[in-house]
Amino acid sequence: MKYSIELLNRKLKENFGHDCFRKGQDEIVQTILEGRNTLVVMPTGGGKSLCYQLPAIISEGTAIVISPLIALMKDQVDTLNKINIPATFINSSIELEQMNFRINEMIEGNYKIVYIAPERLDNNRFIEALKLLRISFLAIDEAHCISEWGHDFRPSYLLISRALEELPQIPIIALTATATPEVQNDIIKSLKIKNVKKFIRGFDRPNLHYITKEVIYKKENSISRVLDKTKNGSTIIYCGTRKKVEEYGSLLQEMNHEVLIYHAGLEDKTRKKTQEAFLNKESSVIIATNAFGMGIDKANVRNVIHTDLPQTLEAYYQEAGRAGRDGKGAYCYLFYNDNDTYLQDFFINSNYPFFNEFVCVYNALYDVHNVKINEISSLPITLSVEQISNLSKIPIYSCQSILKFLDKAKIITENVKFVPSMIKLNSSRERFLEYYTNITGQRKKILEAILRSISSSAFNRPVEFNINYFLKKYFFHYDEFITALNSFKLSGLIDFTMPMPPGIILLDKRRKDNEIPVDFKDIKRRRDRAYEKAKLVFEYATTDKCKRNFILDYFEDDEYQSVCGRCSNCR
Secondary structure (H helix, E strand, C coil), X not given: CCCXXXXXXXXXXXXXXXXXXXXXXXXXXXXXHCCCCEEEECCCCCCHHHHHHHHHHXXXXXEEEXXXXXXXXXXXXXXXXXXXXXXXXXXXXXXXXXXHHHHHHHHCCCCCEEEECHHHHHCHHHHHHHHXXXXXXXXXXXXXXXXXXXXXXXXXXXXXXXXXXXXXXXXXXXXXXXXXXXXXXXXXXXXXXXXXXXXXXXXXXXXXXXXXEECCXXXXXXXXXXXXXXXXXXXXXXXXXXXXXXXXXXXXXXXXCCCEEECCCCCHHHHHHHHHHHHHCCCCEEEECCCCCCCCCCXXXXXXXXXXXXXXXHHHHHHHCCCCCCCCCEEEEEEECCCHHHHHHHHHHHHCCCHHXXXXXXXXXXXXXXXXXXXXXXXXXXXXXXXXXXXXXCCHHHHHHHHHHHHHCCCEXXXXXXXXXXXXXXXXXXXXXXXXXCCCXXXXXXXXXXXXXXXXHHHCCCEECCHHHHHHXXXXXXXXXXXXXXXXXXCCCEEEECCECCEEEECCCECCHHHCCCXXXXXXXXXXXXXXXXXXXHHHHHCCCCHHHHHHHHCCCCCCCCCCCCCCCCC
8 A cells, every 4th residue: 555755755744753854764654555575674773673563553553573672672662652653572570470462462452563583483473463463564574684694693593484384474574784685585585485675775874984094003193193183072992802902002001091891701890880880981992802883882982993994895884883872973883904814714703613613522522421423421511611621622713613513514502501400200109009019129118209309390390300319318329210210201100300400412413524414515605705895895995986976886875976085095
């Protein structure tokens, strides 16, 4: 259905208080209202949320919005409720009773917008509830998460396409802040949607000055000069490693600059305090790794400085784009030299390790308990990543990546916390009594102790089972106790699992080096692609063409001029 621009402007004013649409928003809203499948690529702060919120209000029925971030869902719903738009969220943060209430209210059509986590689509009951609902459209926020080529791939997003098979004929709206043409095509392919209208808007930030400069020695001097001439506003300085954050932080402090330090190696409490200090102070300087930034929105950031070449242009654009959120002029500096490519290579090779490195880590894991070829061990491997690195002689960053790949291939699983022993009583009380009367000795005493001590709910579901409790209270010998449990299990009386300390669990038999079930061709393909992306960052740094147009061309945003007049090449 076609809506007049006058009506859309009126609804925009009535519901959101805006006098007019941002460039391109009205066309996107109109397309969604027409019931078309739509892909929206728009940077953070560009107004993506309004593109689906306004059509949801105008359309009949309820819009379902898939979002990966629980905190963001709550913020969005709170904002909508404040302006009297009936909206809610359904995710793991709410109790079962409240969840059931909201699902019933949803079925009754009492919400215009319902935010859900993608994991919710793995619940058959919820899918059945959606079938009872008049759905205006399904919006997928952070849609790049569905693509394995995206910067934040999430397996839970793969549930969406499966759910869509159960919910046919629903218009699909996919929204993302960063999606290269490759990722865009992968989103469409993964969702199995046709006749998609694409909108790539808002990547042009005319208030930003893109400045690249080759600095051979002492980048801290170049940084210091920027800080000296910045009288008002804040600065974010990005470094490639924690070590460099600490080094540059110390050097800048020696040069009489007050700087905050932020990286993932600091305690949560310290990071939170540092983040709050940066946000609350009018003029502040923070030096950080790329761990800093998610959810950061400070209007008066006048400078974003990169001291190393980022891995991708997407990452660079997102980080540099934290400058000038107030619309005033701001500067995005990239200080680089040829040595920076070595850091890029290091991260790429660490993220996508080579076959021989996999072999070393794989064999080190199986050697811990002397597991032979075609055998498996149920014993947990209680070694740290550092210890595995020492055993395998493979660098720790590569080890971390290899463990993730092995986990994905279901060769190992990482148990991050202690899992207690569990027991379930499978037989009736009569069957237990019959069995009890026919056994003698220690097994009889052990069974009696179990029946006296275990909650009756164990007849219905597994309950926690503290083996040490029985050993201490009844003076049972460990081997004798476990042998008895196994006997009861073989007889079908019980099911029980042994306690599992934190560690790595082997899920697969040991195989020969050339039979490790990992897709090494795919890893090589990803490594090669990462090198291509890193090369593009270097091309951006060294090009004599307009920097602004280079970025816009990369994202296929065609709203640019021949020269920007603001970058280091056009000034």
